Amino acid sequence: MLKIVIWLVSIAAIVAALAIAASGPGTRFGLWNFGVGLGILQMAAIPVLVLAVASFVVLVLAIWKARGLVPIAGLSLVMAGGASVVPLQTKAAAEGNPFIHDITTDFDNPPQIIAAASAERMNPPGYLGSDPAPQGNGATISAAQQNAFPDIAPLVLKGAVSDIAARARSEIESMGMEILPDAGLAVAQSRQSTIEAVATSTWFGFKDDFVVRLADQEDGSVRVDVRSKSRVGVSDLGANAARVREFSKRMRPDA
Numbered sequence: 001m002l003k004i005v006i007w008l009v010s011i012a013a014i015v016a017a018l019a020i021a022a023s024g025p026g027t028r029f030g031l032w033n034f035g036v037g038l039g040i041l042q043m044a045a046i047p048v049l050v051l052a053v054a055s056f057v058v059l060v061l062a063i064w065k066a067r068g069l070v071p072i073a074g075l076s077l078v079m080a081g082g083a084s085v086v087p088l089q090t091k092a093a094a095e096g097n098p099f100i101h102d103i104t105t106d107f108d109n110p111p112q113i114i115a116a117a118s119a120e121r122m123n124p125p126g127y128l129g130s131d132p133a134p135q136g137n138g139a140t141i142s143a144a145q146q147n148a149f150p151d152i153a154p155l156v157l158k159g160a161v162s163d164i165a166a167r168a169r170s171e172i173e174s175m176g177m178e179i180l181p182d183a184g185l186a187v188a189q190s191r192q193s194t195i196e197a198v199a200t201s202t203w204f205g206f207k208d209d210f211v212v213r214l215a216d217q218e219d220g221s222v223r224v225d226v227r228s229k230s231r232v233g234v235s236d237l238g239a240n241a242a243r244v245r246e247f248s249k250r251m252r253p254d255a
Helices: 003-029 034-065 065-097 140-148 161-176 239-253
Strands: 102-104 156-157 194-199 207-216 219-232
Touching: 003 034, 003 065, 003 102, 034 065, 102 140, 102 239, 140 194, 156 239, 161 194, 161 219, 161 239, 219 239
Parallel strands: none
Antiparallel strands: 102 219, 156 219, 194 207, 207 219
């Protein structure tokens, strides 16, 4: 009877872990849409947490009474324990970030998504900062961003627009994003340049639009505004804010 219990718990833990592991790649490679992938992740979250604890118990029992089953019990603990990190991190990210998916450094005139405007998406390319934020207790999307990420602001840099734009392209590519060819790079004589790119998440393959706008100022400096927006989903779990922060950090002279 004990051996049967160890086998059942171990197999269930491995299946739950595999379900979580497959939820993202299945979405990324088109086996199902992102709604199904997130549903698999959500449904398997509690079972994998419970089974991770149960796997520890059966591993102890296997060591004590059924040494031959230690390998399968140990494997189930490793897999379920590792998979448990995903729902725990997701829960922490959801609780620690506002339910928004569009981050910008300019609320009055956000950089526009043009090259990717016609790409397949659930969220429109326009900025809806005056709309109420989901679970925002009445706050608008722009207010929710300001409350959660007050440090996100335009950069003011010294140099020519063309030089700073070239550096921005380099940093965007080093961050693993794909620069969209239709956006182009302004010529040296221009006082403004816009670069559009797309970031693709590793696990689910979610695509986020990333736009950098550079403009000459009266004092000879260059203002750099950034926008990052998810094409699907309601909450980005803080991904867009983290991307804007990382880019801004890389572009600062003291970085």
